[in-house]
Amino acid sequence: MxxxxxxxxxxxxxxxxxxxxxxxxxxxxxxxxxxxxxxxxxASRGPSGSRCRLSPRRLVPPGRSPWNLHGLVHNHGQTMEMVTVKLGSLFGLSRCIRLPVMCGSA
CATH class of the missing domain: 1.10.286 (GTP Cyclohydrolase I; Chain A, domain 1)
Incomplete structure (x- = not known):
């Protein structure tokens, strides 16, 4: 303070x-x-902003990889475009999303 x-x-x-x-x-x-x-x-009143809109089934459990959880295999032949489309369909995104280039990706 x-x-x-x-x-x-x-x-x-x-x-x-x-x-x-x-x-x-x-x-x-x-x-x-x-x-x-x-x-x-x-004094703080706790976190602000909107609540998480993801259902518990869409949240990643501790110790699990989000890539494998949703059928995405990191750096195994999937292009960024394929990953973007998959994530868009999983989370109901209708607009274009951009993902950062990941280490080791082609």
Missing amino acids: EAVELFEQKIKPMEVARRLRVSRTSAYLWHQPWRDGGARAL
Whole structure:
């Protein structure tokens, strides 16, 4: 909670942003709740964002390779295009997806 410590020292949000290497917008977004509710107002509320939309059956179990789990054999004659099509069909992606070039692939 470095931002809280800086705010308590009466350091302006613009300077807090510079010191913490964050955007000025972020520092100002932190400053108002801190001013209104103190450090508790800035406490983490857990992960943000949308929930995972993959069903448990599509998630990779610990210790299993995602390649073998879904019928993909890494670097055994499958082109990146084939892998992209397979992943697109598995996860319901209708738009083009790009995968990074993998080590050892031709």
